[in-house]
Amino acid sequence: MQVGLLVEDHHDARAWLERSLNTAFPGIKLASKSTLAEGCFTVNNLCRAGIVPDIAVIDLGLSDGCGIELIRKLKLKAPECISVVATRHEDDTQLFTAFRAGALGYLLKHQSQAELTRRLSGIANGESDLSPAVVRRLLSGSGPTAGSNAEPLDAFGKATLARLTPREREILPLLSTGFTLAKIGDLLGISRHTVATHVKRIYEKLRISSRAEASVEAVRMGLIDP
Numbered sequence: 251m252q253v254g255l256l257v258e259d260h261h262d263a264r265a266w267l268e269r270s271l272n273t274a275f276p277g278i279k280l281a282s283k284s285t286l287a288e289g290c291f292t293v294n295n296l297c298r299a300g301i302v303p304d305i306a307v308i309d310l311g312l313s314d315g316c317g318i319e320l321i322r323k324l325k326l327k328a329p330e331c332i333s334v335v336a337t338r339h340e341d342d343t344q345l346f347t348a349f350r351a352g353a354l355g356y357l358l359k360h361q362s363q364a365e366l367t368r369r370l371s372g373i374a375n376g377e378s379d380l381s382p383a384v385v386r387r388l389l390s391g392s393g394p395t396a397g398s399n400a401e402p403l404d405a406f407g408k409a410t411l412a413r414l415t416p417r418e419r420e421i422l423p424l425l426s427t428g429f430t431l432a433k434i435g436d437l438l439g440i441s442r443h444t445v446a447t448h449v450k451r452i453y454e455k456l457r458i459s460s461r462a463e464a465s466v467e468a469v470r471m472g473l474i475d476p
């Protein structure tokens with residue numbers, strides 16, 4: 251049985267997201283909370299019981315604090331958990347910080363039930379859901395530059411690009427576009443295991459930890475268009 255956590259302080263939005271989670275993951279055991287404190291308490295209790303949440307959907311603007319704190323806690327205590335941001339606006343200035351904290355995707359609360367369900371399923375299957383608008387914002391001067399811990403880039407991103415092997419340069423844009431590891435393997439004629447090894451090396455070289463960051467880095471290096 252899958253275990254999920256939802257932290258959202260608006261009643262209507264919480265009910266909307268609950269339905270989406272239950273549809274995307276039939277039979278999920280869902281803990282639905284309305285405050286940051288309740289969310290942190292729930293994570294602590296689950297971890298003490300040896301239970302790792304499979305997915306957590308977290309609002310950033312909670313009444314008693316920022317949901318990014320909970321994303322960081324999950325990254326530390328339950329790194330296998332898929333953390334997803336729930337936001338009203340695609341250009342939320344906190345999205346970048348959330349991705350750097352460990353979020354692997356985001357949901358727009360005003361989307362239809364069918365779209366929310368589709369996006370949840372996609373994120374859980376490892377698909378990247380960063381839209382061009384979000385990538386452009388993450389690359390803009392309005393916030394820190396994605397991959398800021400990586401080695402400095404020249405005007406064309408060649409310093410980091412040069413660190414990737416030809417095969418890694420093939421895999422990065424496919425990974426960023428949302429293909430599963432198995433699909434990438436099929437396209438390139440290699441095994442899923444080999445793809446996973448390449449992805450691990452890409453993450454290490456670029457000092458990133460998610461497909462969201464991979465999408466940004468692929469754009470910076472000119473491997474895909476925003």
